[in-house]
Amino acid sequence: MSDTAIDEKNVNIRFAGDSGDGMQLMGSLFTDSTAISGNDIFNLTDFPAEIRAPAGTIPGVSGYQLRFADHKIQTPGDNTQVLVAMNPAALKANIQNLVSGGILIYNSDSFTARDLKKAKYLENPLETAELLQYRLFGIPMTELTLQAVKNLELTQSAAKKCKNMLALGIIIWLFSKPVKPIEKWIADKFVKQPLSAEANTLALQAGYSYAEVSELFTEQYTVAHANLTHGHYRKVTGNQALALGCVAAAQLANLPLLFSGYPITPASTVLHDLSQYKNYNVKTFQAEDEISAMCATIGAAYGGSLAATITSGPGLDLKSEALGLAIMTELPMVIIVVQRAGPATGMPTKNEQTDLLAALYGRHGESPLPVLAANKPHDCFYSVLEAFRVAIKYMTPVILLSDGYLATGADAWHLPEIKDLPDLAPIFLTKAEDFTPYQRDPISLARPWVKPGTPGLEHRIGGIEKENGSGNISYDPDNHQQMVDLRKNKIDGVLADLPLPEILGKDQGDVLVISWGSTLGAVATAVEQLQTEGAAISAMHLQYLYPLHNGIKFIAKSFKYILIPELNTGQLWKLLRMEFLLDAVPYNKVTGQPFTVTELVAAMRELLAECEKTYDKHQPLR
Amino acid sequence: MTKTKLTRQDFTSDQEVRWCPGCGDYAILANMQRVMPELGIPKENIVFVSGIGCASRFPYYMDTYGFHTIHGRAPAVATGLKLSRPELSVWIVTGDGDGLSIGANHLIHLLRRNLDVNVLLFNNRIYGLTKGQYSPTSEVGKITKSTPNGSIDRPIDAVSLALASQATFVARCFDVDAAGLQSLIKAANQHNGTSFIEIYQNCNVFNDKAFAHISDRDVRADKTVWLEAGKPLLFGNNNDKGLVRDANGFSVIDVKSAADLQKVYVHEPRHGDSSYAFQLSQLSYPDFPVPMGILRQVEQPTYENCLQEQVDASIKKNGQGDLQTLLNSGTVWEM
Numbered sequence: 001m002s003d004t005a006i007d008e009k010n011v012n013i014r015f016a017g018d019s020g021d022g023m024q025l026m027g028s029l030f031t032d033s034t035a036i037s038g039n040d041i042f043n044l045t046d047f048p049a050e051i052r053a054p055a056g057t058i059p060g061v062s063g064y065q066l067r068f069a070d071h072k073i074q075t076p077g078d079n080t081q082v083l084v085a086m087n088p089a090a091l092k093a094n095i096q097n098l099v100s101g102g103i104l105i106y107n108s109d110s111f112t113a114r115d116l117k118k119a120k121y122l123e124n125p126l127e128t129a130e131l132l133q134y135r136l137f138g139i140p141m142t143e144l145t146l147q148a149v150k151n152l153e154l155t156q157s158a159a160k161k162c163k164n165m166l167a168l169g170i171i172i173w174l175f176s177k178p179v180k181p182i183e184k185w186i187a188d189k190f191v192k193q194p195l196s197a198e199a200n201t202l203a204l205q206a207g208y209s210y211a212e213v214s215e216l217f218t219e220q221y222t223v224a225h226a227n228l229t230h231g232h233y234r235k236v237t238g239n240q241a242l243a244l245g246c247v248a249a250a251q252l253a254n255l256p257l258l259f260s261g262y263p264i265t266p267a268s269t270v271l272h273d274l275s276q277y278k279n280y281n282v283k284t285f286q287a288e289d290e291i292s293a294m295c296a297t298i299g300a301a302y303g304g305s306l307a308a309t310i311t312s313g314p315g316l317d318l319k320s321e322a323l324g325l326a327i328m329t330e331l332p333m334v335i336i337v338v339q340r341a342g343p344a345t346g347m348p349t350k351n352e353q354t355d356l357l358a359a360l361y362g363r364h365g366e367s368p369l370p371v372l373a374a375n376k377p378h379d380c381f382y383s384v385l386e387a388f389r390v391a392i393k394y395m396t397p398v399i400l401l402s403d404g405y406l407a408t409g410a411d412a413w414h415l416p417e418i419k420d421l422p423d424l425a426p427i428f429l430t431k432a433e434d435f436t437p438y439q440r441d442p443i444s445l446a447r448p449w450v451k452p453g454t455p456g457l458e459h460r461i462g463g464i465e466k467e468n469g470s471g472n473i474s475y476d477p478d479n480h481q482q483m484v485d486l487r488k489n490k491i492d493g494v495l496a497d498l499p500l501p502e503i504l505g506k507d508q509g510d511v512l513v514i515s516w517g518s519t520l521g522a523v524a525t526a527v528e529q530l531q532t533e534g535a536a537i538s539a540m541h542l543q544y545l546y547p548l549h550n551g552i553k554f555i556a557k558s559f560k561y562i563l564i565p566e567l568n569t570g571q572l573w574k575l576l577r578m579e580f581l582l583d584a585v586p587y588n589k590v591t592g593q594p595f596t597v598t599e600l601v602a603a604m605r606e607l608l609a610e611c612e613k614t615y616d617k618h619q620p621l622r
Numbered sequence: 623m624t625k626t627k628l629t630r631q632d633f634t635s636d637q638e639v640r641w642c643p644g645c646g647d648y649a650i651l652a653n654m655q656r657v658m659p660e661l662g663i664p665k666e667n668i669v670f671v672s673g674i675g676c677a678s679r680f681p682y683y684m685d686t687y688g689f690h691t692i693h694g695r696a697p698a699v700a701t702g703l704k705l706s707r708p709e710l711s712v713w714i715v716t717g718d719g720d721g722l723s724i725g726a727n728h729l730i731h732l733l734r735r736n737l738d739v740n741v742l743l744f745n746n747r748i749y750g751l752t753k754g755q756y757s758p759t760s761e762v763g764k765i766t767k768s769t770p771n772g773s774i775d776r777p778i779d780a781v782s783l784a785l786a787s788q789a790t791f792v793a794r795c796f797d798v799d800a801a802g803l804q805s806l807i808k809a810a811n812q813h814n815g816t817s818f819i820e821i822y823q824n825c826n827v828f829n830d831k832a833f834a835h836i837s838d839r840d841v842r843a844d845k846t847v848w849l850e851a852g853k854p855l856l857f858g859n860n861n862d863k864g865l866v867r868d869a870n871g872f873s874v875i876d877v878k879s880a881a882d883l884q885k886v887y888v889h890e891p892r893h894g895d896s897s898y899a900f901q902l903s904q905l906s907y908p909d910f911p912v913p914m915g916i917l918r919q920v921e922q923p924t925y926e927n928c929l930q931e932q933v934d935a936s937i938k939k940n941g942q943g944d945l946q947t948l949l950n951s952g953t954v955w956e957m
């Protein structure tokens with residue numbers, strides 16, 4: 001089809017409907033069928049901000065976005081090529097992201113005066129010029145669904161509920177995907193409700209046949225198999241990966257896990273997931289508040305469990321005093337912060353990277369701790385393992401940053417073999433001559449981990465400054481200086497384990513893009529695109545935000561410009577300037593939305609053009 | 623390593639005790655060190671967890687495991703510890719500011735969850751460590767550094783709060799009542815669930831004699847009633863007064879005859895209805911004797927056991943979790 005925006009290498013489709021329309025299920029089943037047929041995938045979901053918004057209204061719209069491709073992809077895509085809108089509100093909420101020439105498939109039965117009014121359309125958009133730039137496919141989905149299941153003894157509303165399957169059948173045909181895996185899923189899911197199984201299967205098949213025989217569509221599309229590393233894959237959201245990472249860390253450390261949390265968007269689903277994994281030696285504790293969740297984590301670490309807590313920005317603020325206690329008592333634990341738009345309540349379901357400096361510096365006193373950030377949904381899994389590795393080795397709390405985009409976004413995860421995962425087993429001190437609680441390992445500077453219950457090693461710890469070694473209360477000025485230095489040196493020592501952050505591209509050139517966290521996918525995609533065009537641009541993505549690798553400043557010297565794109569007002573930019581006197585150009589956005597590749601490419605081009613214009617290429621700036 | 627018979631000395635740490643001379647905390651510490659050997663718990667299995675305040679220095683002086691945490695948070699730290707290590711004997715030491723002001727929320731939730739831990743709340747009705755501001759248990763009109771014109775907020779009663787939080791073991795005692803204190807520590811240790819003991823403690827520096835009007839030898843019998851399970855609520859020098867209870871609550875009678883004695887209410891800490899204990903907790907000076915001893919003691923499942931049961935049930939139902947199976951769950955495809 002020459003006149004469409006469909007690129008068979010890479011399709012971005014969005015399912016939108018009322019939150020009761022089953023869009024998430026439809027999206028996730030379609031994702032499975034694309035993944036099974038060999039495409040790489042990346043998906044984003046957006047749930048309504050309100051819990052029970054009235055049906056048919058814009059606040060009630062639920063969306064599922066999937067990008068599938070015949071090559072490796074790292075983002076959910078900047079805009080949509082295919083929009084499936086189950087009602088006028090879904091259309092209104094999503095049409096602005098549909099590219100000109102894109103396919104709009106809508107449920108024509110829902111474009112009634114009543115539904116149009118609920119969506120606050122003054123005129124029926126189908127009858128105005130507004131949609132002329134798209135390829136429109138109106139399908140009476142409700143009617144077709146009712147027809148398909150008319151021989152079953154279903155109530156009208158139960159019958160109508162199957163229309164997501166009808167729509168799915170249409171899309172499955174349109175993209176030449178197999179229908180069998182979905183039929184199997186339905187059979188498995190509704191094994192105890194044969195009537196529902198039959199109704200959903202009939203609707204699915206009816207959609208498929210309708211697309212095939214109605215001649216509405218003149219073409220089918222095929223997105224070829226992507227050439228990915230051989231192995232087993234699954235789809236995983238960042239939050240699912242965090243939960244799995246915690247279970248894995250407990251198994252790899254051979255310790256029970258106590259996971260404490262207080263409900264907060266967008267972190268809560270990790271607590272939900274873990275509460276279902278109790279047979280993995282996992283205990284979850286929903287605390288009375290954020291402070292309690294943090295303190296229970298400290299108590300569990302003191303008791304010798306693997307201990308973790310999860311929160312978002314507002315909770316991090318509340319946890320900060322107790323984090324100081326964790327630093328002072330030098331106990332191992334992981335604090336996961338799934339960032340959201342702030343300050344105060346902000347926009348809980350929207351995405352930002354605005355808690356970086358809070359994670360690094362949001363505590364009183366000199367209170368350093370390692371801070372690292374996950375960069376892809378599946379990377380959340382490995383980040384948890386790394387956070388625990390460092391926590392245990394260095395006897396320190398570690399903050400792991402994720403964000404709302406990673407939390408609900410999903411990518412294809414090449415599943416690891418357990419034997420390839422790191423061994424996290426700690427060594428507990430059980431016997432010692434002349435034991436003191438703050439004796440230190442000469443290399444890591446870590447103090448020993450001693451479990452209460454160990455005979456002969458009874459000791460007291462607490463938040464008051466300790467005498468180095470003995471752990472006794474001390475107000476001695478020199479001792480305080482020494483302990484402040486020791487605590488910092490210990491954390492700086494984590495660098496000994498860390499390789500120089502990888503460079504995407506050459507290690508010298510015009511522009512070096514430095515980024516962190518969830519922007520990796522968009523940044524790397526943008527940089528790769530410009531590299532194919534021949535630009536002298538490279539990227540370096542930081543996993544650790546504290547301690548910062550010294551090598552960063554040396555690499556930066558080999559580039560004329562440093563660009564730091566962030567979803568905040570320049571927090572890493574400030575940090576690198578402060579630590580390394582790095583003269584970098586910030587590129588910031590704080591809209592609650594992730595970067596698009598397009599805007600990053602534009603920002604990079606601008607800086608590349610600056611290089612051409614202002615400076616002789618052979619004359620380094622620094 | 624564990625000696626079969628421990629002594630008071632075994633529970634005394636090498637740290638110099640730093641309370642003001644004459645402070646009521648000394649007596650509490652001495653009684654604790656004296657009782658501990660009788661509890662039969664290996665000392666490595668005992669952990670004292672405290673918050674911030676004079677009372678919270680306590681763990682440093684006990685030669686057990688100890689954790690001096692931050693202001694108000696001892697119950698939360700202890701909760702994590704107990705969930706992680708249910709077999710440990712955990713003792714929380716807090717004060718009126720620590721436990722009823724900054725940390726009141728944690729205290730309430732600890733009590734309602736009924737973890738098997740023990741709480742000792744040293745109530746001296748003043749902030750001592752910060753040098754004398756009124757506390758949430760100070761009486762109205764208290765003149766302190768921060769309330770030169772007298773405090774205007776009404777005091778909270780620790781025992782009433784504990785009862786309202788559905789605590790399963792609630793008791794009260796004086797720092798100077800060695801026998802009473804020791805018996806309560808033992809009973810608390812025996813109790814399966816959260817034990818809460820409020821200890822009226824004298825701060826001789828900033829709030830001296832705050833309890834003298836009820837604790838002094840010459841008035842104690844008249845101004846307090848020692849609660850004993852199954853015994854009538856008698857008080858006074860020769861047990862010549864008693865508490866009777868009717869629809870209007872409690873009233874005091876003189877007990878001169880066997881008939882009078884019949885009318886006196888018999889204390890039952892296991893009373894199914896907690897409003898009885900609450901009513902008791904509301905008896906206050908000067909109209910009533912202040913109840914001391916165990917107000918309420920009932921059996922309820924402990925939080926850590928319930929949680930462990932869920933873990934066990936999950937293992938029984940699903941088998942011991944296999945990590946590879948978990949990672950590979952959901953739709954898995956091969957490339």
Ligand code: SF4
Pocket residue numbers: 640641642644645646647676746750751824825826827828
């Ligand atoms: S200030 Fe009061 S409570 Fe604190 S140690 Fe001194 S006497 Fe005891």
